[in-house]
Amino acid sequence: ATGMPLRAQQKGGTLRLGLNGANTSDSWDSRTHSDAFMINLGHGAVFDTLTEVAASGELVGELAESWEASADAKVWTFNLRQGVTFHNGKAFGADDVIASLNMHVAEGAKSAAKPIVEPIVEMKKLGEHQVQLTLKAGNADFPFLLSDYHLCMFPAGQIEEAIAKGIGTGMYKVEAFDPGVRALLSRVDSHYKDGRAGWFDSVEVIAINDTSARMNALMTGQVDAVNRVDFKTEALLKANPMINIFEVTGNQHFTFPMLTNLSPFDNVKVRQALKHSVNRQEMVNKILLGHGAVANDIPIGPANQYFASDLEMNDYDPDKAKHLIKEAGLDGLQVDLSASNAAFNGAVDAALLYQSSAKAAGIDINVVQEPEDGYWSNVWLKKAWCACYWSGRATEDWMFSTAYESGVPWNDTQWENARFQELLISARAELDSTKRRDQYHEMQMIMAKEGGTVIPMYANYVDAHSTKLTNSGVIGNAFQMDSSRLIERWWFA
Amino acid sequence: MSSDAFKDAETLVEMRDIHMEGRSDEEWHPIIKGVDLTLRKGEVLGLIGESGAGKSTLGLASMGFCRDGVRISKGSVIFDGIDLLAASAEEKRQLLGKRIAYVAQSAAASFNPAHRLIDQHTEAPISHGVLSKEDSEADGMELYRKLRLPNPDEIGFRYPHQVSGGQLQRAMTAMAMACRPDLIIFDEPTTALDVTTQIEVLASIREIVEEFNTAAIYITHDLAVVAQMADTIKVLLKGDEVEEAETREMLSNPKQDYTKSLWAVREFQRPQKPAVQTGTTPVIAVQNVTAAYGKVDVLHDVSFDIHQGRTVAVVGESGSGKSTTARCITGLLPPRLGQISLAGTALPLDYRKRDREQLKKIQMIYQMADTALNPRKTVGEIIGRPVEFYTGLTGAAKRKRVEELMDQIELPASQFIDRLPSEMSGGQKQRVGIARSLAAEPEFIICDEVTSALDQLVAEGILRLLADLQDKLNLSYMFITHDLATVKSIADEVVVMKDGNVVEAGPKTEMFTPPHHPYTDLLLSSVPEMDPDWLTNLLQERGVDNIGDAAVGKMT
Amino acid sequence: MSGIMTFIIALIVIAFAGWVFRFVGQKATNNAPTFRDMPFAVAFGYALGVAALIWAVWTYVQAQFILPEAEANKYFFFVVAIHGLLLAGAAAYVFRLLGRIVGTAGSRKLFRQMPLTAAFGVLVILVYAFMAIFAGALAPHGQEEVFAQANVVPGGNPALGGNPDFPLGTDQIGRDILSRLIYGARNTVGIAFVTTLIAFVVGGGLGFLAATLRGWVDQVLSRAVDVLMAIPALIFALLLITVAKAWVDGTGLTIAMILIMALIDSTRVFRLARAVGMNIVVMDYIEAAKLRGEKLSYIVFREILPNATAPLLAEFGLRFCFVFLTISSLSFLGVGIQPPLADWGTMVKDMSSFINYAAFAPQVSAAPLLAAGAIALLTVAVNFVVDWMLHRSSGLKD
Amino acid sequence: MNSVLKIIAQRLALGLLTLFIVSIVIFAAVNLLPGDFAEAILGQGATPEAVAAIRTDLGLDQHPVLRYFQWLGGVLQGDLGNSFAQANFASFVGDDSGVRTTVAQQIAPRFANTMFLAGVTAAIAVPFAVTLGILAALYRNSVFDRAANITTLSSISSPEFFLAYVLILFLAVLNPWLPSLSNIYDGMAFSERLEKTLLPALTLTLVVTAHMMRMTRAAIINLLASPYIEMARLKGIKPMRVIVKHALPNALAPIINVIALNLAYLITGVVVVEVVFVYPGIGQLFVDSVKIRDIPVVQACCLIFAAAYILLNLTADILSIVSNPRLRHPK
Numbered sequence A: 001a002t003g004m005p006l007r008a009q010q011k012g013g014t015l016r017l018g019l020n021g022a023n024t025s026d027s028w029d030s031r032t033h034s035d036a037f038m039i040n041l042g043h044g045a046v047f048d049t050l051t052e053v054a055a056s057g058e059l060v061g062e063l064a065e066s067w068e069a070s071a072d073a074k075v076w077t078f079n080l081r082q083g084v085t086f087h088n089g090k091a092f093g094a095d096d097v098i099a100s101l102n103m104h105v106a107e108g109a110k111s112a113a114k115p116i117v118e119p120i121v122e123m124k125k126l127g128e129h130q131v132q133l134t135l136k137a138g139n140a141d142f143p144f145l146l147s148d149y150h151l152c153m154f155p156a157g158q159i160e161e162a163i164a165k166g167i168g169t170g171m172y173k174v175e176a177f178d179p180g181v182r183a184l185l186s187r188v189d190s191h192y193k194d195g196r197a198g199w200f201d202s203v204e205v206i207a208i209n210d211t212s213a214r215m216n217a218l219m220t221g222q223v224d225a226v227n228r229v230d231f232k233t234e235a236l237l238k239a240n241p242m243i244n245i246f247e248v249t250g251n252q253h254f255t256f257p258m259l260t261n262l263s264p265f266d267n268v269k270v271r272q273a274l275k276h277s278v279n280r281q282e283m284v285n286k287i288l289l290g291h292g293a294v295a296n297d298i299p300i301g302p303a304n305q306y307f308a309s310d311l312e313m314n315d316y317d318p319d320k321a322k323h324l325i326k327e328a329g330l331d332g333l334q335v336d337l338s339a340s341n342a343a344f345n346g347a348v349d350a351a352l353l354y355q356s357s358a359k360a361a362g363i364d365i366n367v368v369q370e371p372e373d374g375y376w377s378n379v380w381l382k383k384a385w386c387a388c389y390w391s392g393r394a395t396e397d398w399m400f401s402t403a404y405e406s407g408v409p410w411n412d413t414q415w416e417n418a419r420f421q422e423l424l425i426s427a428r429a430e431l432d433s434t435k436r437r438d439q440y441h442e443m444q445m446i447m448a449k450e451g452g453t454v455i456p457m458y459a460n461y462v463d464a465h466s467t468k469l470t471n472s473g474v475i476g477n478a479f480q481m482d483s484s485r486l487i488e489r490w491w492f493a
Numbered sequence B: 001m002s003s004d005a006f007k008d009a010e011t012l013v014e015m016r017d018i019h020m021e022g023r024s025d026e027e028w029h030p031i032i033k034g035v036d037l038t039l040r041k042g043e044v045l046g047l048i049g050e051s052g053a054g055k056s057t058l059g060l061a062s063m064g065f066c067r068d069g070v071r072i073s074k075g076s077v078i079f080d081g082i083d084l085l086a087a088s089a090e091e092k093r094q095l096l097g098k099r100i101a102y103v104a105q106s107a108a109a110s111f112n113p114a115h116r117l118i119d120q121h122t123e124a125p126i127s128h129g130v131l132s133k134e135d136s137e138a139d140g141m142e143l144y145r146k147l148r149l150p151n152p153d154e155i156g157f158r159y160p161h162q163v164s165g166g167q168l169q170r171a172m173t174a175m176a177m178a179c180r181p182d183l184i185i186f187d188e189p190t191t192a193l194d195v196t197t198q199i200e201v202l203a204s205i206r207e208i209v210e211e212f213n214t215a216a217i218y219i220t221h222d223l224a225v226v227a228q229m230a231d232t233i234k235v236l237l238k239g240d241e242v243e244e245a246e247t248r249e250m251l252s253n254p255k256q257d258y259t260k261s262l263w264a265v266r267e268f269q270r271p272q273k274p275a276v277q278t279g280t281t282p283v284i285a286v287q288n289v290t291a292a293y294g295k296v297d298v299l300h301d302v303s304f305d306i307h308q309g310r311t312v313a314v315v316g317e318s319g320s321g322k323s324t325t326a327r328c329i330t331g332l333l334p335p336r337l338g339q340i341s342l343a344g345t346a347l348p349l350d351y352r353k354r355d356r357e358q359l360k361k362i363q364m365i366y367q368m369a370d371t372a373l374n375p376r377k378t379v380g381e382i383i384g385r386p387v388e389f390y391t392g393l394t395g396a397a398k399r400k401r402v403e404e405l406m407d408q409i410e411l412p413a414s415q416f417i418d419r420l421p422s423e424m425s426g427g428q429k430q431r432v433g434i435a436r437s438l439a440a441e442p443e444f445i446i447c448d449e450v451t452s453a454l455d456q457l458v459a460e461g462i463l464r465l466l467a468d469l470q471d472k473l474n475l476s477y478m479f480i481t482h483d484l485a486t487v488k489s490i491a492d493e494v495v496v497m498k499d500g501n502v503v504e505a506g507p508k509t510e511m512f513t514p515p516h517h518p519y520t521d522l523l524l525s526s527v528p529e530m531d532p533d534w535l536t537n538l539l540q541e542r543g544v545d546n547i548g549d550a551a552v553g554k555m556t
Numbered sequence C: 001m002s003g004i005m006t007f008i009i010a011l012i013v014i015a016f017a018g019w020v021f022r023f024v025g026q027k028a029t030n031n032a033p034t035f036r037d038m039p040f041a042v043a044f045g046y047a048l049g050v051a052a053l054i055w056a057v058w059t060y061v062q063a064q065f066i067l068p069e070a071e072a073n074k075y076f077f078f079v080v081a082i083h084g085l086l087l088a089g090a091a092a093y094v095f096r097l098l099g100r101i102v103g104t105a106g107s108r109k110l111f112r113q114m115p116l117t118a119a120f121g122v123l124v125i126l127v128y129a130f131m132a133i134f135a136g137a138l139a140p141h142g143q144e145e146v147f148a149q150a151n152v153v154p155g156g157n158p159a160l161g162g163n164p165d166f167p168l169g170t171d172q173i174g175r176d177i178l179s180r181l182i183y184g185a186r187n188t189v190g191i192a193f194v195t196t197l198i199a200f201v202v203g204g205g206l207g208f209l210a211a212t213l214r215g216w217v218d219q220v221l222s223r224a225v226d227v228l229m230a231i232p233a234l235i236f237a238l239l240l241i242t243v244a245k246a247w248v249d250g251t252g253l254t255i256a257m258i259l260i261m262a263l264i265d266s267t268r269v270f271r272l273a274r275a276v277g278m279n280i281v282v283m284d285y286i287e288a289a290k291l292r293g294e295k296l297s298y299i300v301f302r303e304i305l306p307n308a309t310a311p312l313l314a315e316f317g318l319r320f321c322f323v324f325l326t327i328s329s330l331s332f333l334g335v336g337i338q339p340p341l342a343d344w345g346t347m348v349k350d351m352s353s354f355i356n357y358a359a360f361a362p363q364v365s366a367a368p369l370l371a372a373g374a375i376a377l378l379t380v381a382v383n384f385v386v387d388w389m390l391h392r393s394s395g396l397k398d
Numbered sequence D: 001m002n003s004v005l006k007i008i009a010q011r012l013a014l015g016l017l018t019l020f021i022v023s024i025v026i027f028a029a030v031n032l033l034p035g036d037f038a039e040a041i042l043g044q045g046a047t048p049e050a051v052a053a054i055r056t057d058l059g060l061d062q063h064p065v066l067r068y069f070q071w072l073g074g075v076l077q078g079d080l081g082n083s084f085a086q087a088n089f090a091s092f093v094g095d096d097s098g099v100r101t102t103v104a105q106q107i108a109p110r111f112a113n114t115m116f117l118a119g120v121t122a123a124i125a126v127p128f129a130v131t132l133g134i135l136a137a138l139y140r141n142s143v144f145d146r147a148a149n150i151t152t153l154s155s156i157s158s159p160e161f162f163l164a165y166v167l168i169l170f171l172a173v174l175n176p177w178l179p180s181l182s183n184i185y186d187g188m189a190f191s192e193r194l195e196k197t198l199l200p201a202l203t204l205t206l207v208v209t210a211h212m213m214r215m216t217r218a219a220i221i222n223l224l225a226s227p228y229i230e231m232a233r234l235k236g237i238k239p240m241r242v243i244v245k246h247a248l249p250n251a252l253a254p255i256i257n258v259i260a261l262n263l264a265y266l267i268t269g270v271v272v273v274e275v276v277f278v279y280p281g282i283g284q285l286f287v288d289s290v291k292i293r294d295i296p297v298v299q300a301c302c303l304i305f306a307a308a309y310i311l312l313n314l315t316a317d318i319l320s321i322v323s324n325p326r327l328r329h330p331k
């Protein structure tokens, strides 16, 4: 909370958003949502999830009113909100929850939220508005996980139709949708959040993938807010009195994962040498133009509960890097680094900076500019060393188990460490927070020292809006655009 | 028709001490060096001289007009009291087309291909506000009728390409008449035409000029033509006036050497060779050749022989198949039927199937030296290539041979060997073409209209050269031409063609003594003579409908 | 509204000035042909030109002498452009003058006939060639060298955020823009040159072959070219380069890009060469060569080629420019020259988003103009030379 | 006229052949691209089972040659197939309503947008370029001619996106006259659509004008030395009329050809401008579809591009014939 006085909300107006990350293959199937455009439209406007991370970071109920866990954090009971209807009039209930969660584990289905739903061994409908979910192993963070934007609630039995037309329980219903181009939403007449959110009468979301075009649209007043401000020009944009930039520090971080099962990255000394040959502050200054903070090769950020801020820093130290290379038994080091701005804005420049700073350590980095299209399928997880980006996760366990647990599909370093793995499992079910803190601390230390990824910086979420728009003064930091819930939470001044 | 008739007439154009300059290679050099010209109303002035003498330039200057890159540096041009050199562009525009008109050398090129004849005809009257569109159209048809164009009411609605060359030239004359101008400049209006067509055009131009009593400047390089048309003749040489006199006077009594030499051109004559002994094998025998472009036959059963050391002239109107015959002989157009033999042995019909020796023996000289010589190669390269190709000589030996050849064509190697075609005159270029064919050491040379594009003086030089070479090297020529004067001077035998058929063939002397095939007769009678009364007499003798193309039309 | 009114009034004033200009001219020169026959449109044009000139001079004087430095800095690029233009004009003039004095008789004649624009074009091309060849020696820094100061304002005035070490400033990650521009001459122009050359060898050779042989060779080649031309060039290049990426990388990819663009460009060259060749093969001298029994290669290379140089050279100039525009478009779409090689197209692309902020930061926003200007200058120069060559070969005199 | 019909028939047949070969080339190229639709769409988390499932669903597991002929069979019956991107992967949900977005449905509105932009651009650029060319020919080698040349040359020598940004700067940011965003959609009023399309149209005008203008100028000047132009001058015709009435009609063929080429470019080559102005045209759809390897859409787009090129060229040739009396009225 910023301590600013709460501003009076006003109803009305048409909000126009210019967002990137749109595709012709976009659809209302929330399992496939992966970029800003559909995330904002999906759980941010048209659909609801069971739980929601409020702007303040606190977990609150959305379609679930309350929940309780068994002592081992294995059995979770959710009490669902009553009187909620889908846009097509169907009433929301326990069946919908079970059907919607099952979507993610259906045969052949691909969902990024599968790792969340898979550990559920049993889903039981206790009443029309009560469900009980039993997990394979305890997980203290489970309700947090259910706020994931993939886990939208669909009407059971009509899922196909709901995906085709966008039928959810959200405050806005779909008027028109042209994938990769535009979506037009209108406010539902009555909603359980009435009075707390949903101030705009209608919302037009325009796909603007080109950064310059997006900034232009905002400057020329054709949209009211845009996401992903170009850091390069942020200072210039700021000079415009009609525009406000809103910036939050979340857990978003940029990474350079190496496949540790391949030479030379299988050598921990080489990895350490590379960690010491990047000038992190320079990167923050030049790539993020200060909109971020140096990171210490751990994917846990300042917004996380158990962030280890006191670890020894992997500083830029060419001599040490040189020494490490020698220790690794190598004369010099020559490696390819694949990058494309698809990984993150400025990734190519960052790679070039890396190249230049590593030169002092006698490391010869060859930057390979990859095409933006097909980057995720052809480069990430495939090239030995590449640029990558993570938006971070609300909980430590969620982050680690997404990308650093051994064997998970998104483990982009193939890094295996027995101690790390052991700690991960035990911390997950640990309800005692001091113990948990110690365990997470140790994990972060192992990762910083031996992990397979170089994480030089945290990137702030920097979005911009016209001064016509306003908000409560507290902006969510789980994701860009007020945790993707700007449509619900903001209003015209 | 005597210039006395104009003594009292008002002066229409007065040009005094005209100096003109042309720009080439960033320098201005003189074209006209101080010429005076006076033209009275109704008078026809003939302007003659070799190509490049400045006739066209002077003619245009009398309209106050200069081509791009030409300027009048000194002198004055007064047209009917108006100083054309001081007049504004607008004032001059008012005169052009309305009071001064121009008839260009090539009507085919001077009519805009995109518009109908009548629209072009009416353009000047309408834009000068002389006549309305309807009136002008009606008047145009009337003029077409006067000029004896076929279908005068309809022909105006055709596009230029749908009308023959001679007809176009008459339509152009009609167009010049559209505003009934006081002065018309005829710039070689018949040079590009066949003799048979030329005579019709001449007759109609003379008639209409007389009828409207228009003053005219008639530019040509053909004396016989100017003799028919002009009241007065002015002779130009390299921008200088040589002499000016009343027509009869000039013809009968030229004063200057240059004028005399012009008159003498027509006198070059080779002695007739004795008849060929029967039974000798001809160098080239064309036997029953029928050839077609695509499906249309253009040659029908053509046969003739060419013997060693002889010149066979092939004459006939344009399109009669002269060049096609040559293409058949060279193998470029394999005939459909018949065969070609070289010294008694049949040649493969397609040149690609002939061996180098056969190719070498038959050479060709082209009409347009401009397109026949590669503009990017020097004379030495052009002549040297066939030397190297056929005889295998290289280096100094090749160079020596090239120099020899250049001596033969009377172009000193020291001066010309490194020149490009663009740096030579037409006659010089043609000589290079001759040297190129001689380089192959051929037995037989086809000369396709080799002198048509040249000046008479220059052409005569080429003819003499060819004759000398024939005597020295015992060559045989097939000489394609439509100019009977040339035939007279060089041929041993003559083949007359019409519509792809040989209509008459035989020794020259026989050909020029009657009785003839009617077509040959027509050809012969259409060649203008140096007698100012020739056209008048001919018209009286035969009547307007029995001369030129009209007569050809009747024949078939 | 008032803007439109001002505009209209300005036009009226200029029109009046034009009329006065002609009138005075007529009186003063006693109806010399230039003024006598001058249409009003031309007079108006002169007045308009003079107005523009006055505006430019006024702005220049303001920026250079009158306005305070911070304010004047807005016009930094304008001033640079004026200086550049004057300098270029003077240099071209001197260059032509020199050419007229030194050299062989032929070259002196060439320079005497040369209009100033062509001299300018030749000079620019020579300077670019020089830069490309000696980039290593000329550039103050390496093209990959990254300095601590990113986004330095051009101008070198520390008071305004500049740095004398980097007269044109540094880019977003702190590379010297001047050095990258100079290296860009080598990379961009070099690649474009090689690409165009290949396109001409392939396209020109095949085009002449088709024109000479006619028949099925011509049919097959022309149809193949039709197919390639029916696919939009940029899109096809994008597709093929993406395919190529699967097989090669690094220099290999640059070579692949060169080959792909050469292939696509060669279709255009083919069409031209074939058309030009068609006009030449009907000439009698070609017939004479055929009748002599010459081989095909002799006819194509020794008889046809020398006569086709003017149109081909002109086309070469244009193609050459289009190639680096294509490269920059490819960079825009995410493929293109490999970093960290400096390439003008990519430089424009990287900095182009600055341009939108001209209202707030004129000087930074003009940074992309440098690379764009480098491209534009070369294109204009090449086209000046091309125009001149075409003019010479057309035989027109005025 | 009959010969014109014959030429048209011949050219159309050749055009069909060209289309056929283009489709093979494109199909081969797309198949050579690394990765396929399944991998592309699954992005960061492609598991082998999911990939396989999508491949089976879309028939991507079949041999490419077989797939090509299936596609071709469909096209010959007028069916361009279904868009991969918009296929609902019903099997993962369990209830398949069988609804598929066809390629035609997906492309039609985009194509209409592209044609609209091309139309607006052509309406501005063609008259502008031709007029400028005529004036430049009339006042050749004057300051005006040089200025027109330099300006148009500079505009074609700048990258397209750069021109776009410059125009946005002057016409949208500094002077808010036109919208910088061209997000047009169905059901928009014509005037609004026009307004939104104006800025990209102006950008494209700058891109294509130089070429057309220079060709107009050159084609006219080329004719100025011909005897019939001299004849026209000697008839006392005004210089402007000489050019418009006597030179222009004879210079039409090359001008029309260049116009056709540029119009084809306006349909097929404007991806970059579409991206900058967020204009929902077919170019963006194409690039997006290539990104996700949506072969049916890519194929359809390429067919449209090629057909546009072929048809425009054909039109240009026919117009050249019609504008030339020699060919229109053979002897």
Ligand SMILES: Nc1ncnc2c1ncn2[C@@H]1O[C@H](COP(=O)(O)OP(=O)(O)OP(=O)(O)O)[C@@H](O)[C@H]1O
Binding pocket: B021, B022, B023, B024, B031, B049, B050, B051, B052, B053, B054, B055, B056, B057, B058, B067, B068, B069, B070, B221, C397
């Ligand atoms: N536009 C021009 N620029 C420069 N020189 C020219 C121009 N037109 C003609 N000349 C030169 O002026 C001279 C006279 O040319 P002109 O056309 O008047 O000759 P002509 O007597 O009419 O010859 P022809 O019988 O070939 O028509 C020639 O030497 C020619 O090269």
Ligand SMILES: Nc1ncnc2c1ncn2[C@@H]1O[C@H](COP(=O)(O)OP(=O)(O)OP(=O)(O)O)[C@@H](O)[C@H]1O
Binding pocket: B293, B298, B316, B317, B318, B319, B320, B321, B322, B323, B324, B325, B482
């Ligand atoms: N390449 C061609 N294709 C079709 N027809 C042709 C071709 N060349 C000539 N012809 C036609 O063949 C006929 C004979 O032409 P040819 O060139 O042999 O005439 P010519 O007697 O040499 O005439 P000219 O004196 O004009 O040169 C003409 O009717 C002509 O139209």
Ligand SMILES: [Mg+2]
Binding pocket: B055, B056, B057, B187, B188
């Ligand atoms: Mg003449």
Ligand SMILES: [Mg+2]
Binding pocket: B322, B323, B324
């Ligand atoms: Mg002939």
